[in-house]
Amino acid sequence: MENLAQSFFYNFRKYCPNQRVLVAVSTGVDSMVLLDLLSELPESVRPVIEVAYVDHKLRQESQAETSFIRNFCKKRHIKLHCREWETEIHPNVGIESAARTFRYKFFADIMEKTGIKTLLTAHHADDQAETFLMKLVRGGNIQQLQGIRVTRRFADGYLVRLLLNYSKDEIREYARKRDLIYFEDATNRSNDYLRNRVRHLLVPKMKDENSKFLEHVQSYEHQLSLLLCATEEQVDNYLVEMQINETAFSVDFWLSLSKSWRTLVIRKLLEKYSRKLNEDSLNQIESFLGNSQKPQGSIKIGMHEFLIKKYNLFYFDNKYQ
Structure with a gap:
């Protein structure tokens, strides 16, 4: 005591x-x-x-x-x-x-x-x-x-x-x-x-x-929080570097990242704009942005919203022109 x-x-x-x-x-x-x-x-x-x-x-x-x-x-x-x-x-x-x-x-x-x-x-x-x-x-x-x-x-x-x-x-x-x-x-x-x-x-x-079960949970929680915090900071840095102007982002910069970072960056970008998509939709977006055979186009990501790619730019809009 x-x-x-x-x-x-x-x-x-x-x-x-x-x-x-x-x-x-x-x-x-x-x-x-x-x-x-x-x-x-x-x-x-x-x-x-x-x-x-x-x-x-x-x-x-x-x-x-x-x-x-x-x-x-x-x-x-x-x-x-x-x-x-x-x-x-x-x-x-x-x-x-x-x-x-x-x-x-x-x-x-x-x-x-x-x-x-x-x-x-x-x-x-x-x-x-x-x-x-x-x-x-x-x-x-x-x-x-x-x-x-x-x-x-x-x-x-x-x-x-x-x-x-x-x-x-x-x-x-x-x-x-x-x-x-x-x-x-x-x-x-x-x-x-x-x-x-x-x-x-x-x-x-x-x-x-294991009599130390509670201690192990505490340890894993602490390690997980540190890793997630560090990952979040790096993703935020990549988003800043990737942004070309107020609304548009660089396809080339995104493609220069490793596969894992590309996924995390796109996920964070969608979360930032309050868009929640399942894993299949995220995979579809990554394939679309990485398709060099189709430098321009759009993909629907919501009821009235599109992700639009124009060569080295991609951005979100509520209509595709």
Whole structure:
């Protein structure tokens, strides 16, 4: 427990330069441990803590949880921002996503009104692994495999996850030794949701196979983020070099790139202009631009849009002349 508190102190100093923080609290073990760790920081670095709490009105226990966090903050002279998600605006489908949207909109509103620049959430290493595995199951492009980051832009400040390097077991052990009071969400035990199935059925097996599974996920996430960031920077550089004027691009420059870079550059160019095409369409575009036997022509890439090639130039237009 001492090591956790010490490393938390280091992480706080590294990622939280501001002296006021907003802590997203659910009354679960993760957020209550985060709140306790913040409260136990040395007085010289301890921030002014404000708490954001949402009663989602999804469980009968929420009334007791709301009463608990109100009393908790009152006793410790912590300012509490509390909001209810009224049942009449609950959607019939996609309730988890809707709840998250409501919650983070509330957090952003508080930050705007108070001027707080740092939002702290209690995401941890198990959350990272679960998110990674869920994305593998669902599929998509490789950018989507990037997991939860320690810090990212949010509202007019930053969202910071200081517990991301700690496992759920470490967090529970800290709570046990500190004799913390927290609430367990009964829905977390149900396998009706994909995340819970990943949490209960997949992650434990991975940990059994290798006790360092969580560390390995963190490492892969970090390596992937570095590679994607470096690739993105190089693609942006190529796009600048390839651009001839405000709307047109050089076919010759594009052809001078390796096959891999040509694909990445075209993909980024299409994304830049909000055009989403499947792999077959991308291959068709590459074949069209690389066809020296047809120096002029067009290819339809949308309902009313064309990619037009005229010798060394190509550009996008809503009609072909």
